[in-house]
Every structure is written in C-alpha cells, then in structure tokens.
Amino acid sequence: MMTLLLVCKSSCEWITPLLYRSVTFWHAGQISxxxxxxNVEEGQHVHFRHIQHLWIGSTPSHHRDxxxxxxxxxxxxxxxxxxxxxxxxxxxxxxxxxxxxxxLEDAIPGQLETLAMxxxxxxxRINEMKNKPRLRHFTTAHTFMRDNEIQDLVLSPHLETFRxxxxxxxxxxxxxxxxxxxxxxxxxxxxxxxxxxxxPATKLCEQEAKLRDxxxxxxxxxxxxxxxxxxxxxxxxxxxxxxxxxSGLSRNQSQDFLYSTLAI
Numbered sequence: 001m002m003t004l005l006l007v008c009k010s011s012c013e014w015i016t017p018l019l020y021r022s023v024t025f026w027h028a029g030q031i032s033x034x035x036x037x038x039n040v041e042e043g044q045h046v047h048f049r050h051i052q053h054l055w056i057g058s059t060p061s062h063h064r065d066x067x068x069x070x071x072x073x074x075x076x077x078x079x080x081x082x083x084x085x086x087x088x089x090x091x092x093x094x095x096x097x098x099x100x101x102x103x104l105e106d107a108i109p110g111q112l113e114t115l116a117m118x119x120x121x122x123x124x125r126i127n128e129m130k131n132k133p134r135l136r137h138f139t140t141a142h143t144f145m146r147d148n149e150i151q152d153l154v155l156s157p158h159l160e161t162f163r164x165x166x167x168x169x170x171x172x173x174x175x176x177x178x179x180x181x182x183x184x185x186x187x188x189x190x191x192x193x194x195x196x197x198x199x200p201a202t203k204l205c206e207q208e209a210k211l212r213d214x215x216x217x218x219x220x221x222x223x224x225x226x227x228x229x230x231x232x233x234x235x236x237x238x239x240x241x242x243x244x245x246x247s248g249l250s251r252n253q254s255q256d257f258l259y260s261t262l263a264i
Contacts (some may be wrong), residue, residue: 020050022242026057027064028072035077048084054244057094062230068095068120075103082107090114092238094231098122106130114241116234118142118165123149126156134158141165141230150182160190165230168199180211180220190219197225197233 025031038047056078057066065072073096082088088109093116096104101122108115110131117124119142126135136158142165154162162183183192194211196204204224211222227233 003200013163013214017050020047022056022238023051024059024238025066026055026059026062027066028074029064029094030057031074031081035081048081049053049087049158051085051088052089052239054085054088054090055092055094055235055238057096058231059235060229066095069097069099071073071094073097073100075100079107081103085109086111090116090238092116092234093121094234096116096121108133110134113137114138116238118230118234120144125149125152126159127152137164139162139165139234140168145179147182148178150179151186154183154186154189154192157188159188160220161193162189162191163193163195165196165225166196167230168196168201168203180215180217181249183217183219190215192220194220194222195225195233196222197227197230199224206240 002033021167023034025034058064082104086109088111091108091112091114093104096117098120099122101117106129109130109133110133112133112135114137115124115133115135116139118140121140121143123145124138124140126133135156138153138159138161140163150162153159180192180194183189194207204222208222211220225233227236
C-alpha cells in the first residue's frame, strides 16, 4: 500500500506541472473560478508558479463576455494572478480596454519574455513597469502607436523582435509603415516584422517596394501569414508555442518520473 501511495504521489508531482503549463481563459467566470480554487490568500498559490503560457480573451472558437471595454473583465483578480505567476514566459492578452491596461502593468512578471496584445491596447511602457520584465518579443495588432511608444519599446535592452500584424485593407498610416524608421538608430533590436494576414501573396511585393522607399534597414521585414484574422494568427502561435514547450518538457519529465518510480 505504501509503495502504491508513493507511486501515486510521484505521478501527481509529474503531471501537475504539465496540466498548468499552458492556461487559456476565454470568459470572466473561468478567471474567477480558477482564482477561487487556487486562493493565494490561503497559501495554495503553488500551482500558479507552474503557469508559463497564458492566453486571456476570446479565441477563434470561444467567445463569451471578455469583449473590448466590457465591464466583465475581472481586473483585480487578474492583477493577483499575474503577481502569483512568477514563472510566466508568454502572455497573450486580447480585447483589454486601453483604459484598463495601466491597472495591470505593474503586475506583469519580471520573467515575461513574450507579450502579444490586440486590438487598440494601451501604451506599453516596459521601462516603467515595476517588475522590469525582460521582454524579448512584442506583438501588436490593430493599434495605433506613437513614435515615442515604439522607441520606448525598442530601447528595452532585451527586446529582440517588435512585430505588427497587418490586415490587407489597412492603410499605410494605420499599420505604421512610415514608423519603421523609428528602429534604425537602436542597435539592440534584431528585427521589426510587419506580418500581413488575409492578403493575396501578389500584394506583398507591392508593399515591399513601398517599404524600401521609406527604409533600407534590413532588420525591417515583411512576411505573409495564411491566417484570415489576427486572432486566428495569434491563437495558433500560442498553441504551437505551448505544445513545443510541452513536448520537450514531457520527454525530460518522463525520464525523471521513470527514475523516481524505479527508486521506490
């Protein structure tokens, strides 16, 4: 019986991190219930430390009440969750009101490496955030950003990729082709990507020609996604990122689990 209990304990310790590694919240009730179940105030916040990939907002196939400017967003609870997710690596936060984003900035974990936001999100001031996240990749869609906002982002010493997702029907002014020159004087940034979706491949050459009239910086690149919407594009990336991490983790932890059970 004791051996069986030890095996069950080892199984639980092995599978729990896998279950919490990637979490998706697509309606407010999920967020509130998840927090209540893992109440930080009662010392059960250990599971939050397993979360490394987090999606908040409607997905291409699931939509309920986390609409833009909706009063359903549980901002206070999200603040507590962010503070507890000390190992969070990637955050996709969708449809958050630009007038609410500032309330969450100081809770963004310092270990965060990837941040994706859309649409019409608030200003992202990495250098002013309390926990000074070491962001390496930032993605934005359907959001006007001032020159000084972009410069603040690319001035971050760890940022490698600044990416804008662009719909084919958007004008040059909306998606900021004329802002590409903002990155030229900052040498730490490796790449500024303009990713088109819902766009015929034949149009990409036209946009490339327009881009090179503005800047010849080789770090500024255009690419084409097969996705029809920015939400579809981001969610597919979120899933792929989580699955890739899970695949590598599963191999390592399977070996650890085998060794631990053999030792019992």
